[in-house]
Amino acid sequence: MAEAHPSRSEPPPASTIGAFGWLRRNLFSSPFNIALTVLALYLLYLAVPPLLRWALLDATWSGDSREACRANGGACWVFIRVNFEQFIYGFYPEAQRWRVNTALLLLILGAAPLFARAVPVKFKARLGLGLLVIYPLIAFVLFKGGLFGLRVVDTSRWxxxxxxxxxxxxxxxxxxxxxxxxxxxxxxxxxxxxxxxxxxxxxxxxxxxxxxxxxxxxxxxxxxxxxxxxxxxxxxxxxxxxxxxxxxxxxxxxxxxxxxxxxxxxxxxxxxxxxxxxxxxxxxxxxxxxxxxxxxxxxxxxxxxxxxxxxxxxxxxxxxxxxxxxxxxxxxxxxxxxxxxxxxxxxxxxxxxxxxxxxxxxxxxxxx
Amino acid sequence: MAAYTLTPARPSFWNNPEIRAIAFQIVALAATVAFGYYLFENTQTNLRRLGIASGFDFLSSSSGFGILQSLIPYSETSSYGRVFWVALLNTLLVSALGIVLATLLGFVIGIARLSKNWLIAKLALTYIETFRNIPLLLQIFFWYFAVLRAMPSPRQSLSVGEAVFLNIRGLYLPAPQLQPGFGWVLAALGLALVLVAILVRWAHRRQLGTGRQFPAISVSLALLLGLPLLAFWLTGSPLVWQVPELHGFNFQGGLAIIPEMASLLLALSIYTAAFIAEIVRAGIQAVSHGQTEASFSLGLNPSLTLRLIILPQALRVIIPPLTSQYLNLIKNSSLAAAIGYPDLVAAFAGTVLNQTGQAIECIAITMAVYLTISLLISLLMNGYNRRVALVER
Structure with missing residues (x-):
């Protein structure tokens, strides 16, 4: 009696697996798909290199006046750097900005346990409720001042x-x-x-x-x-x-x-x-x-x-x-x-x- | 044996839910009325103190200011009432154009998001995630101040084929000029429309009666394009394109689009398209794959499957949120006030209010207009929704 010996299975064709298979499936599966891929690549070619050149390669990062940006054709990030503090704090008096930072730090410290998985839910609920009620008061006093010897900063300066x-x-x-x-x-x-x-x-x-x-x-x-x-x-x-x-x-x-x-x-x-x-x-x-x-x-x-x-x-x-x-x-x-x-x-x-x-x-x- | 009667315990007077409900409602209504009366009283006193006469008489007095763009004849001697109509038409114009552009762009990107092509799908995703997470006002400012205000002067305009010009004053397009005889082309179009309506009805009845199909769509398209073109050719091309030309410091003739309008339109359509794309994607994905398979097994081909099976079901999911996006777009067009496009908020609730001081009247009219548009579209959509909604047991 002859024994049946199944022949060993062949590996899948090289064109369907690995990076090559992925490319074929996702980018070049049909003529229409190939056309779309070419179109997308062309769009990327049009948009990305000039953008990179403007934002990174030709950009000016150092200096502190607009003259620094004259030489390069790209973005002038000096403008952002010089005005950065103003963008963050507005017209809040410079000497008082520590108050804003403190409030932010308090918020981060207070809210951090809410995002940790190890903290029990019950504690989270109490902490959350406490934050919701107490934190706005603390933040308001810190921002506005007028109590505990803090200088008053009018809301029009925020x-x-x-x-x-x-x-x-x-x-x-x-x-x-x-x-x-x-x-x-x-x-x-x-x-x-x-x-x-x-x-x-x-x-x-x-x-x-x-x-x-x-x-x-x-x-x-x-x-x-x-x-x-x-x-x-x-x-x-x-x-x-x-x-x-x-x-x-x-x-x-x-x-x-x-x-x-x-x-x-x-x-x-x-x-x-x-x-x-x-x-x-x-x-x-x-x-x-x-x-x-x-x-x-x-x-x-x-x-x-x-x-x-x-x-x-x-x-x-x-x-x-x-x-x-x-x-x-x-x-x-x-x-x-x-x-x-x-x-x-x-x-x-x-x-x-x-x-x-x-x-x-x-x-x-x-x-x- | 004692007989127990099972009557539910009567709640005491103050614990009776019905009496409580009535008391609660009376208190709420009384508080609202009292609050309203308080505001009314204050307003009356303040108006008397400031010497402002209330009423709508100001609408008929002369405005004395110019408006950048108006679709109807307007001059500085026109009345404030005229300003209202000019402003309303400007709002409607930019909203209508924005809705058309946003829908086209949104559907293309929504479908691209579902493309089997990885690159196209990712590009669409990037578009959506970028533009819907940046405030619209910022986008409007970007297009207006950073792009269009940075365009060259008219003498150095950017041009496409010496017909379309872009400069700091705006976008100049060739304007179609209708010559006598164009009426025949319109008449031919009307005739084609009537013929198509008859044809579609006949084809439908024939299919129901005999089961034989008629290529109604291609024949209709041929009619719609062919008849007007034939009339156009027979009457000797009664349409001339008037190309804008540089005279002195500015362009004359053609169709001019002011930069305010161009940037508002660009930002509105790009922003809203990102939301519409997500709605379209969700709608198409909501139709289960079993529907497609069932349709194929009934022998329908892919295009019929799309038209008869997938689209009607996807549209049922797409239409309600799409409408609310349209409403959002109309309401968002009021951001025009920030760059000075003379829409309802900028020209009427802004300039007219500042000139006349009739704050209550101007704001009330403006809000009433937006409210009317919203409620009208909601009513229409609710009607449509009822018609297409799933009929269940």
């Missing part, structure tokens, strides 16, 4: 990245709870509450932020009793917060609608009242569902802080723009805008990456 972060931070911490309340109101069974919330939300969502800021700067003085005056920064903060809370409400409502009725019924069967049902059963699930939406709103808020330029606040955007119109540094607006764009981009991209990470970590259901 500027640059500091101001952008202040507006974004306050806006985010205030817009989320407000948005949750509005969303609950919109889903409420009380007709009056529902109407009020729907009107509020649709009104703010229907108009551009710029008109809201306009309104807060020209109409607020008319609305308030004579002599009572609001800080310009506070007006911007109120405008940005109310505006984004309407968007936040719609995001949260999406999450609330996705929670099955059984959850409400189970909570009622356990004897929980409205607020306990919401706080312990519904909101934790609903908010988890809409993390991407919440972070998108945060990102939109962060980008929208640049609009405070309209009412004359010197945030990062405005201070960079202001520096480009400085007669001593005319002609370097591209460098200025590229710098500002990079800063905004880092924050926004960082937030979106973190939210994707968070989504993955909080996904407690079955993964497919």
């Amino acid at each position: 500027g640059g990245l500091l101001l952008t972060l202040v507006i974004a931070g306050v806006g985010m911490t205030a817009a989320l709870p407000l948005g949750v309340l509005l969303a609950l109101g919109r889903r409420s069974r009380m007709p009056a509450i529902q109407t009020l919330c729907v009107t509020f939300i649709e009104l703010w969502r229907g108009v551009p932020l710029i008109t809201v800021l306009f309104m807060s700067s020209v109409m607020l003085p008319l609305f308030l009793p004579a002599g009572m005056n609001f800080d310009k920064l506070l007006r911007a903060l109120i405008g940005v917060t109310l505006f984004q809370s309407a968007y936040m409400a719609e995001v949260v409502r999406g999450g609330l609608q996705a929670i099955p009725k059984g959850q409400f019924e189970a909570a009622a069967a356990l004897g929980l009242g409205y607020w306990k049902t919401m706080a312990l059963i519904v909101l934790p699930q609903a908010l988890k569902l809409v993390i991407p939406g919440i972070v998108n709103t945060f990102i939109a808020l962060f980008k929208d802080t640049s609009l405070v330029l309209i009412i004359g606040l010197f945030d990062l955007m405005n201070i960079v723009h202001n520096a480009t119109t400085n007669p001593a540094w005319l002609g370097f607006s591209t460098e200025g805008y590229v710098f500002a764009a990079t800063v905004y981009w880092l924050f926004c991209f960082g937030m979106s990456r973190y939210s994707q990470n968070l989504e993955k970590r909080l996904h407690t259901g079955h993964k497919r």
Whole structure:
């Protein structure tokens, strides 16, 4: 009887594995694909070398006046270096800048445990809540001064990245709870509450932020009793917060609608009242569902802080723009805008990456 | 044996949820009304103190300032009411053009993002991640101050084929000049449209009746292009392109696009396209692969599969967020105020408000316009959504 000897299996063809196989599959699989690859390479050839030459190779890095940039054709990063402190702190008095740094350091130290996996959740929750309540007070006292012998620094001198972060931070911490309340109101069974919330939300969502800021700067003085005056920064903060809370409400409502009725019924069967049902059963699930939406709103808020330029606040955007119109540094607006764009981009991209990470970590259901 | 009656315990008066709800609503309404009244009272006092007469009479008085760009006749003697219409048309113009450009660019990039070609997909991803994470205002400033304001003077204009010119004053394009006889071309186009409508209906009925298909799309395209072209040729080409020419210090003739408009349009379309691309990608990915396989197994070819199976389902997912992007674009066009493009916010809520001091009226009109546009488009979209929504048990 003959024995069957299976012949040894051949290795896969060299053209389907390794780097060569990858290239064939992803870049040269069909004539159309080849054409696309060539087109993409041509576009890259057009864009990348000049960009690299401008930003790095021909750029000027050292020196302290515009004359230093004359010789090279590329970017003049000296402009950024000379103005860097102003871009970060605005017109905050130089001798007092340690206060801003201290506040930032405190924030980093305080928030670091929140991001560490080893710290127990319960401690994180308490720390987070504490930070939310106490940190703004500390930061406000440090920035503004007037207590403990700190010199008063008027809010009109706050500027640059500091101001952008202040507006974004306050806006985010205030817009989320407000948005949750509005969303609950919109889903409420009380007709009056529902109407009020729907009107509020649709009104703010229907108009551009710029008109809201306009309104807060020209109409607020008319609305308030004579002599009572609001800080310009506070007006911007109120405008940005109310505006984004309407968007936040719609995001949260999406999450609330996705929670099955059984959850409400189970909570009622356990004897929980409205607020306990919401706080312990519904909101934790609903908010988890809409993390991407919440972070998108945060990102939109962060980008929208640049609009405070309209009412004359010197945030990062405005201070960079202001520096480009400085007669001593005319002609370097591209460098200025590229710098500002990079800063905004880092924050926004960082937030979106973190939210994707968070989504993955909080996904407690079955993964497919 | 004692009989137990099972009546639920009556909650005490203040614990009754219904009574609580009513009390809560009364308090909320009273607080809102009181707050509104407080604002109204303050405003009345302040207006009296500042000597501002409220009302809309100012709309008929003469404005006395010029506007960079207007689609309807306007001069410095025109009324403030006229300024409103000029500004509104400018807003609508830049929004409409922006929506068209952003949609085209967004769909191309969204599809490129799903390309099997690794390089193309990564390029699209880079585009999306770059532009949607930079504030729109910064992009507008970049195009306006760093690019268009840095263009050469009219004498050293950049030009494409001596017909299109770009300089610090703006972009100059050849303008089409209609000659007498062009009406025939338009009439031919109208005729073609009617014929196409009849043809499509007939082809559909024939397919339902006999199962035989008719190449309706290619015949319609031929009609739509052929008839007007034929009329154009027969009437002796009644269309002349007026090319801009340099006279003295500036270009005369042609179609001039002011730099404010060009940079606003560029930034709006590039920014919004990044968001539309993500929406398109998500919509296409939302149609499960099983649909494609089922369609192939029924014998439909790839183009029919795309047209009849994938697109209708993807559009159902794409349309609602796409609409909200359109709304965002319209609202974002108000950033024009920052570079001085005379839109509703810049010209009306800005210049008119500053000249007349009628803050409440100007802001209220401006907000009402945006609110109306938003609600109108939302209504339309809700109607559309109801029509295409999945019908379930």
